[in-house]
Amino acid sequence: MHKSGLRFGVTAAIPLVFLMVFLVAPIVLVFRSSLSDPAASGAGVSLFQYIRFFSDSYYLSVLADTVLFGLITALLSIVIGFPIGYSLARLPPKQRRWRLLLVIIPLSLSLVVIVFGWLVLLGRGGLLNDVLLWLSLIDRPQRFLFTRGALLAVLLQEFLPFMILSVMSVVSQIDPVLEHASASLRADRYTTFRKVILPMAAPGIVSGATLVFILAVSSFITPEIIGGNKIQMLGSTIYAQVLTVLDWPFAASMSFVLLAITLLVVALTNRVFKPLLSVGVNRAN
Amino acid sequence: MQISVRDRMMGLAGSILRPFIYLVLTLPAVIVVVTSFTAGTTLNFPPEGFSLRWYRAALSSDVFMPALWMSLKLACLTMVLAVAIGMCASFVLDRCEFRGKALFRTLTLSPLIIPMVVIGLGLLQFMAWIGWTQSLSRLVAGHILITIPYVVRTVSASLVLLDRNLEQAAMNLRARPAKVLLRITIPLLAPAMVASAVFAFVTSFGNITLSIFLGVANRTTLPVAIFTYLEQSYDPALAAISTIVIALTVGILMLVGRLVGMEKVA
Amino acid sequence: MVGRLQRREFFAFCVRVDKTFNRKGIATMKRRSFLNLAGATAVGLGFPMMARAQQAKRFDGITLRTNGYGGESTRVFREFVIKPLREETGLNVEIQDGSASGAMTQVLASPNNPPFDFVMGDSPNLPALIKAGLLAPVTVEQIPNIAKIRPSAREFGEFGVPYLTNAVVLTYNEKHVQTPLKSYKDLARPDLRDSIGMLSPENTGGILTLLGLAAAYGATLDNMTPVFDALRAMKGNIASATSSSVSLVQQLEQEEVVAGPIFDGRVNNMRAKGLPMRKVIPDEGIFALYNTLSPLKTSKHLDAVYAYINRVLTDEVLTELMKAYRYAPVTDVPISADVAQEITINAETVNLLKPVDWTKVASMQGALIEQFKKALQ
Numbered sequence: 001m002h003k004s005g006l007r008f009g010v011t012a013a014i015p016l017v018f019l020m021v022f023l024v025a026p027i028v029l030v031f032r033s034s035l036s037d038p039a040a041s042g043a044g045v046s047l048f049q050y051i052r053f054f055s056d057s058y059y060l061s062v063l064a065d066t067v068l069f070g071l072i073t074a075l076l077s078i079v080i081g082f083p084i085g086y087s088l089a090r091l092p093p094k095q096r097r098w099r100l101l102l103v104i105i106p107l108s109l110s111l112v113v114i115v116f117g118w119l120v121l122l123g124r125g126g127l128l129n130d131v132l133l134w135l136s137l138i139d140r141p142q143r144f145l146f147t148r149g150a151l152l153a154v155l156l157q158e159f160l161p162f163m164i165l166s167v168m169s170v171v172s173q174i175d176p177v178l179e180h181a182s183a184s185l186r187a188d189r190y191t192t193f194r195k196v197i198l199p200m201a202a203p204g205i206v207s208g209a210t211l212v213f214i215l216a217v218s219s220f221i222t223p224e225i226i227g228g229n230k231i232q233m234l235g236s237t238i239y240a241q242v243l244t245v246l247d248w249p250f251a252a253s254m255s256f257v258l259l260a261i262t263l264l265v266v267a268l269t270n271r272v273f274k275p276l277l278s279v280g281v282n283r284a285n
Numbered sequence: 286m287q288i289s290v291r292d293r294m295m296g297l298a299g300s301i302l303r304p305f306i307y308l309v310l311t312l313p314a315v316i317v318v319v320t321s322f323t324a325g326t327t328l329n330f331p332p333e334g335f336s337l338r339w340y341r342a343a344l345s346s347d348v349f350m351p352a353l354w355m356s357l358k359l360a361c362l363t364m365v366l367a368v369a370i371g372m373c374a375s376f377v378l379d380r381c382e383f384r385g386k387a388l389f390r391t392l393t394l395s396p397l398i399i400p401m402v403v404i405g406l407g408l409l410q411f412m413a414w415i416g417w418t419q420s421l422s423r424l425v426a427g428h429i430l431i432t433i434p435y436v437v438r439t440v441s442a443s444l445v446l447l448d449r450n451l452e453q454a455a456m457n458l459r460a461r462p463a464k465v466l467l468r469i470t471i472p473l474l475a476p477a478m479v480a481s482a483v484f485a486f487v488t489s490f491g492n493i494t495l496s497i498f499l500g501v502a503n504r505t506t507l508p509v510a511i512f513t514y515l516e517q518s519y520d521p522a523l524a525a526i527s528t529i530v531i532a533l534t535v536g537i538l539m540l541v542g543r544l545v546g547m548e549k550v551a
Numbered sequence: 552m553v554g555r556l557q558r559r560e561f562f563a564f565c566v567r568v569d570k571t572f573n574r575k576g577i578a579t580m581k582r583r584s585f586l587n588l589a590g591a592t593a594v595g596l597g598f599p600m601m602a603r604a605q606q607a608k609r610f611d612g613i614t615l616r617t618n619g620y621g622g623e624s625t626r627v628f629r630e631f632v633i634k635p636l637r638e639e640t641g642l643n644v645e646i647q648d649g650s651a652s653g654a655m656t657q658v659l660a661s662p663n664n665p666p667f668d669f670v671m672g673d674s675p676n677l678p679a680l681i682k683a684g685l686l687a688p689v690t691v692e693q694i695p696n697i698a699k700i701r702p703s704a705r706e707f708g709e710f711g712v713p714y715l716t717n718a719v720v721l722t723y724n725e726k727h728v729q730t731p732l733k734s735y736k737d738l739a740r741p742d743l744r745d746s747i748g749m750l751s752p753e754n755t756g757g758i759l760t761l762l763g764l765a766a767a768y769g770a771t772l773d774n775m776t777p778v779f780d781a782l783r784a785m786k787g788n789i790a791s792a793t794s795s796s797v798s799l800v801q802q803l804e805q806e807e808v809v810a811g812p813i814f815d816g817r818v819n820n821m822r823a824k825g826l827p828m829r830k831v832i833p834d835e836g837i838f839a840l841y842n843t844l845s846p847l848k849t850s851k852h853l854d855a856v857y858a859y860i861n862r863v864l865t866d867e868v869l870t871e872l873m874k875a876y877r878y879a880p881v882t883d884v885p886i887s888a889d890v891a892q893e894i895t896i897n898a899e900t901v902n903l904l905k906p907v908d909w910t911k912v913a914s915m916q917g918a919l920i921e922q923f924k925k926a927l928q
Contacts, residue, residue, distance in 0.1 A: 007462075008381055012389075015374035015433070019392050022430045026407030027399065029414070058925050083299050084306055101535055102307050105314050107487040110511045113527045116801065117313025120320075120330040123805045127316075127330070143745065145807060146791050157309055162484070169439055169480045173446040188289040189296075203442040211397065211438065218400045221493075225798050228791030229751050232924055235400055240753045240794070242402045243652035245917035246659065246679055255403040262398040263391070326824055327804055348621065348648075406656070413661030497653040505621070505648045513621025513648045515797050 034252030049253035059237075059254075066234040067261060070217035073155045077163040077212045078205060080156070085167025085204075086197070090176070103161045111158075115225045118154050119145065146228030154226045159215045163208035170204025171197070202277035206269050214262050234258050314531060321524035328521055339525040349526045352510035353533075356490050359421075359506060363428040363489040364482050370429065371436025371481065378437070379444040390437075397434040404431065405498035412499075424499045424506075428489040435484035443477030483538075608641030610855045615668040618654035619646035623875045631868045632859065642855050651676055658847070659683060668850035669860070674840040675755050677711050678913040686710045687846045693857045696864035699882040701901070704841055706909060712860050713841035714869065715878040718895050718904075719759040720837070722818045723810035724803065725827040732810060734834040735760075735767035739785040746790060748808030752919045753794035758912060759838040760812040761919060762905075766835035772911055775919070782926040792927060803828065819877030819893040832895065836905045839896070841881065 037046035053059050084103070088096055106114065121127045122144040129141040144150050174197060182192040198205075220235035227233070234254060241251035316330050324334030343349050374393045378386065396404065408427055417423060451473065455465045471478070496506045505513075507530070511523060619625040625646050633644045647654070651672050658665040662683055670680070680686050688709035691697045697705075697712060704713045721732045730742070738747055750757035761778055764770075770777040782789075790808050793799050800817050802808045804826060818830045844863060846856040862868060869880040870887070879896035886894055896904065912919075 008377065008383075011373045012377045012381075012383075015370045015377075015393060016389070018370055018429070019433075022408065022426050023392070023396060023404075026404070026411040029410050030403055030407045058921070058928070061928075080302070080306055084303055087299070087303060097539070099307065101538055102311050104483065104487070104538060105531055105534060106310050107491070109314055109317070109527060109531065110491060110508045111493065113317055113511065113523065114313045116328065116523075117316040119801060119805065119807070120316050121312060123807050125806060127312075143790070153309075157313070160306075160310060165480050165484070166439065166442070169477050170442050170446065172476055173443060189292040190289065200446065203445050207438050207442050211435075214397050218398075220400075220402075224794055229793060229924065230791070230927060232928070238400050239402050240920060241917070242406055243650070243656060244753045244794075245920065246655070247917050248406065250917075251406075252403065255400050258400060259395075259398055263395075266391075266394065266398070327826075328801070329804070348625065406660070409657065409660045413664070416664075418661065418664060418666060497649045498656065500647055500649060509649060510621060513619075513650065515622075 030248075030252045031256065033249050034256055036249045038249065049249050050257070052250065053253055053257060062232050062234055062237060063257065063261070065231065066217050066258075069152065069155065069233065070213045070265075072152060073159065073216040074209045074213040076152070076156055077160055078209050081160050081163030081208065082167050082201075082205065085164045085208075086171050086201075088164065088168045089171035089174075103164050106157060107161050111221050114158065115154070115222060118150070118157075118226060122150050145226065146230050148227075148231055151223060151227045151231055154222055155216050155219065158219075158222065159212045162211050162215065166204050166208030166211065167201065170201050170207075174200045199277060202274055206274045206277065210266055210269050213265060217258065217262065317524050318528045318531065321521055321528045323521050323524075326520060328524060332521075339521040340529075342522045343525040343529060346522065346526075348505075348510050348514065349507065349522075352505045352507040353526075353530070355504055356507040357533075359425065359428060360486045360490040362425055363432055364486040366425070367429045367432040367485040367489075368436050368478060368482050371433045371485075372440055372478070374433070374437050375440040375444055378441060393437045394434045396431045401431070401492075401494040405495050408495075409498050421501050421504060424496060424501070427495040427499050428492060431492070431495065432485035432488050435488065436481040439481040439484065440474060440477045443474055447473055608639075610636075610640040610642035610852070610858070612641070613852050613855050614643040614645060615850075615852060615855055615859065616645050616647065617667050617669050618651070618657075618671055619648045620651070620671065621648035627868075627871050627875050628863075631871050632862050636859065636862060640855075640858065642858070644859065655679065658685060663849070665847055665849055667847060668852060669844055669846040669856045671842070671844055672711075673717070673755050673842055674706060674711075674713075674907070674909050675758065675913050675916070677707055677843065677845065678910040680845065681707060681710050681910075685847055685849070687848045687850070687853060689846060689857070689860070693853075694861045694864070696861050696882075699864060699884075701881050701883075703901075703904060703906070704881040706841065706907070711841075711843040711845045712864070713843045713881045714863055715842040715872055715876065715880055716839050716896050716904075717756075717842065717878050718815045718837045718839035719756055719763060719812050720815045720818060720895060721810070721831040721833050722803070722813055722821075722828050723831070724806065725829055727806065727809040731829065732831055735763045735812070738810075738812070739781065739788060743788045743810060745788065746809045747785075747788045748791050748793070748799050748802045748811040749789060750796065750799060750813065751792045751794045752916060752923050754796060755840055756796060756812070756814050757792070757794070757923070758916065758919065759840065759907075761923070762838045762907060762912075763812065763833055763835050766838075766905070767833075772908065772915065775922070779922050779926045782923070786927060789927065792923070814878075815895040816876045816878040819895075822893065823877070830893075830895070832900060832903060837895070837900065837903045838905055838907060840907070840909075842878075 034049055035045050035047070037044035037048060088099060088103075091099070119126075123129070124141045124143065126144075128144060129138075132138045133141065178196055178200075179192055182196045187195070217233070218235050219233065220239045223231055223233040224236050235258075238251050238254050238258070241247050241254065320328055320330050320332050321339055322335050322337070323329070323332030324336035324338065325332065371393075374389075378390050378393070404427070408423070412418065412423055447470070452465050452469055455469050456462075460468070491508055492506070493508045493512055496509045500506070500509060507526075511526065515523060619628065625648055628646065636642045636644070647666070654667070654670055655672065655676050658667060658670060659679065662685060665685065670676075672680070677686070689697065689712055690709060694712065700713065704716065705711075706713075721735070721737070723732050727746070728743070732738070737743075738749075750760055752758050752761055761775070764778045764781060765772070765775060768777040768781050791802060793802075796814060796817055799808075799811065799813055800821065803811070803813075803821065815830065818828055821828045822830070844860050846853055846860070850856055864882065866882075866884045869882060869884045872878070873880050873884075873886070873894065874890060877890065877893050879894045886897065891897070
């Protein structure tokens, strides 16, 4: 099943060719444009756009904010998403099915509609305020919208399903027999989780978390509408540069900075966290 | 089985936390569904009165219905092709050692990392450059591109945990590689394939940015139709069409569940 | 000529009938001979159509492509311009719905072969297109109805044909705001803490707002610092600044914010729905943009484009657009009494319109957006 010449060649060629044509070529074009020198009307090569980005404390703060939101969203999604993903994998089929539907429905909604739902939830006259008032936890309607907390909550709600599905898919491959074995050796559930499940589910967890991170840092509609432009993330800035300001070279340089950050995160998780969490996993090879 | 205090607390926390999370996940959807039945003209919650007028408006709309159909076709096509191409990549990454493997892996995952606007812009410029214009296939290509990473991620994570002994056993019983693939490997990968197909379908169906950049006249997709409708008329027809989409999604998922038998997991 | 759609329906019909025949086991007619008969019938039926068609339909077989904004906009165009034109001249028009910026991006990305014959854009979109040399100039000989347009509305000389005016006004919710707003300076009033919603300069309305603020605080395009200083000072009043007009409307409707500068058409729509919103023309004057149609030089059917635009400028179409959007048309088309109340630009107020140097403003947009975000951070 290993490298048998032709089979390998063909199987590898299909995705490779597709990606070279539809990904590499366009991105190279965009990269080239990020290096364009506005003074020489785009002909020369210059780091002008990158210098412009990095020398401005405002853009640096936007970058920092973006990465921070991404990290927090990803970490929270692990904490919240894992229990759900795990329980879904272990549930009998009947119960799993309708819960799975609940998880996937948010994915099927158009983003603008989700955001409307949240505006209704978090608004001054919204559901959250009504409930809190009714419970006498607050005495006046609070402003929840256009705050960092609100943005975090909405980003989480948007991307949590990806984490849950990722975990579910990987946990369902862990034979329950292993958990029973661990229990028969007098380990409590927590120890079983830590020593048996966690290492084996690590690929799925890490995979889901990086996905959530990347989606969060690239989002642009949600920060705009829920953040009310008070919280600014890089995705919205790039979007504005491409579509409104039409300054494509600058947009290109910003996206390459974003790209570099995410590549760093991906590389880090693959090299550091995955092996760390997978300690003790024996792969039958 | 030993059940410690820690376990009991975690169990309790879990049984409170889980329903709450399900609630939060679905609450926006619930609000939209409830609002769609309003008799009034504004999107308010709770809605005023009860009426199906907005459903009539949405169903008879010559904007939403064709767009819905278009999105469905596009998403199905994308799903099938993305899973096919993605699985090729996953297998190659999991089973073979070759130079540039890490680079290949990064390549397959990179469409996720690059902001959608940049992909859209890049594709637009590139296709204009090679003279490939005004065809729906551009959009299909774009959608496949952005969904391949989901497939590769999910299937790879599953391949890592696949017990190769099962395949070895089959080969020992003199099954040919193709048969092993079909009867052993793929059924074992079925949950991952279904999950990745769902990712792919949903991503393609809900994509706005690429559809704006690479779209074709008179063949708008539903998210773009909703997005542009929203810029003009802000009324409950949006809630109605979204509810229809939710109903469709639930229907498709239940159908898929029955056919593929998601229940057949371990 | 049996059109494309008719042909498709016809074949579908054939297949359906064919299936019925086979299902019921009525094998009296072989499939091929049935289709032949059906085909002959269709041709026979088609003959009178063909004869009528041959009465020289001016734009037969021509399909124009343009962008659209979707929703009501596309509906009005389809019903009152495209359909009549197709019946009268055989002209086909395909609209690709999306955002104006999306369309601009598509055109600018492939300048030698843009996907449209003409574009629908707002004033701020035009300078980039003009600079790239993509627009075809239009004269009154090509589009006679241009003569009806208010001279001040033609901002770019012979480029671009405006049809509706979108003005920025101030609005406030009567229920929550006791003292009416009168000027852009009132946005900084202490009683409006955390209650103002506005448009960011990514939105054309946001740019117009900045221009209004510039007039209020004595700034000029060359020196916008007073505007951003004022914004920084009133930061506490601004609850949100969004790039989406609809988001702002939603916030006003949900009473998340209770006042702010916004497009007049949006306020009119809210009032038509019965919401207690008031519309105020600011003391500083009216800053507006125009919705325009612009033929692209590369189009192979400029005659058809001119006919289309000419049709849009007719009283009938402009009245429909006005009713749908509550924006003022650029001509002196008579305004019916039921909407007169709401149309901002009329004979009296037209003098309050302030001219805008869009070429300069468009080139500054990036910097304006940046400074705006920094001021509000």
